[in-house]
Amino acid sequence: MAYKFYKDNREFIEALKANNDLVTIEQEVDWDLEMGAIVRRVCEKKSASPYFKRIKDYPGFEAFGAPLSTYKRLAIAMGMNPDASVPEISNEYVKRTTGDPIKSILVDKKKAPCKENIWTGKDADLFKLPGPMVHDGDGGRYLATWHFVVSKDLDTEFVNWGMYRQMVFDEKTMVGPVLPFSDMGKMFYGKYVPKNKPMPFATVIGCDPLSGVAACAPSPIPEDEFTGMLMGAPVELVKCETNDLYVPAYAEIIIEGEVIPGIQIDEAPFGEYTGYRTSPREPRTVYRVTAITFRNNPIVTVSNMGVPTDEGQLLRSFSLGLEMRKLLESQGIPITGVYMLPESTHHLVVVGVRPAYSGIASQIANLVFGSKLSPWFTMVVVVDNETDIYNKDEVIHALCTKCHPIRGIRKYEQAPGTPLYPFADPEERKWSRGSQVLFDCTFPLSWPKSDLPIKVSFNNVYPKEVQEKVLKNWKSYGFKD
Amino acid sequence: MAQKEYDTFILTELSQFPEDQEMEMIVRNLMPADRRYKYRSFYATAMISKSESKYPDRLWVRLGRGQLQEKPWSIKIIKEVNKFG
């Protein structure tokens, strides 16, 4: 059964408008920093998404900023009540993504809006697209900030959709980091490069919102099928013009080409997911363009990574946390929930657990830090079921009062990492070396019951009848909240 | 001919950066005739000087995390180098 979903960004934009979560900007906006600055401020103020109708130098093109930088927009994208709570959205996501994958279907090119315009040869020129200069000081214009790159394994039928940023270098060349442990990193550097073969790619810009959610989710399920699970309906794909890859028919812009072995070009700096420009300008993966296809009046998506909260932080935290929940549940650990704080730029995950046996926090941390996803987790905070994992105040309270500053903290060294950690030293960044830490906020089971500190809260230290009386009379006492 | 403007990222110690010798570097065009091509990068064989007036065009310098240096240098682009044949 199909859930309520939006097959393209145009429908999604209408839905945001209907929910008072869109600002349509009719006045001309400059792609050179102004558009980026607006999107940045939107992320920092949690404002409505900006929909840019006129872009300087690029008549006929439009842009859509911060498409998914709040839980409200995620709930709308999933066809849910816009006011759904984080646990409600999380449970719905887990429910939809634990069933059977839904295979995509192919549509005829004539029915695919992304083929309304086709540029090949000299026409396929990246500067004819309004790639924004997102932040002052970036290494170039980033056309691909909220998008995904399609690639196919050299020996198998495995197809990957992943979000890997791309900077425009010249008319035909883009460049960006592809981390070695990512699916595309393993494909390209593990298989194509040793054989010195170019790898076909297709960059999808302005995909429907759920494809974007899937592309940055760390699921083992192929992302197009994962999108189908989120939609409850198959994704409609169409074949590329200059290679054998398939892309969503309703996407706004497709950039086709080859990832080139044997050459790397300097990329970055760029404002990154941690809220800093950290990873250095250095030689990175090169994409050469063979064709550009696009819808009439295409709408470019613009995400602006920086201090929280942008869609990368929100959705990566969301999906990384929930993938970890699936892993811990599959191991039978008595967890009560997992929540990764978007404000932590997906560095800190909170795991709620019934402390059923000694060492449970270490067991959780070992699983988190031992998983494929470990480079994205630097801090694990394990709390007991007394703490609401979604309530930042309660988590900080537990961290500061229940975690012993020596015994409660366990460090994990020599872990895989990324060059993007602001806290890492230059040598650690160069070799993508990480470090991780567990904060165990459970009281040891060995403590005698009589010695256990008692949490002093309204819910915990008053008899039920007193609580009920106070709640019932709250307004009549004179309180307005 | 009007002065053109470029910029480049320098990751090494600025004081040790070689001047007045032909070298290959990546520069970005900040003043193309068609504004849509602003920030187009290319490999160039060029000579540079820390003096703003020595060579015909202006070169702004940024450090590895994008920090713009206050004073521009100057550059003479000898030729664009095509890495892709």
Ligand SMILES: Cc1cc2nc3c(=O)[nH]c(=O)nc-3n(C[C@H](O)[C@H](O)[C@H](O)COP(=O)(O)O)c2cc1C
């Ligand atoms: C906005 C955004 C930009 C990203 N950019 C990169 C990138 O440039 N390189 C990279 O390796 N991962 C990047 N990531 C992380 C990957 O998208 C992420 O690991 C994703 O799950 C794809 O990897 P996978 O196919 O290996 O699961 C980015 C994520 C987001 C949300």
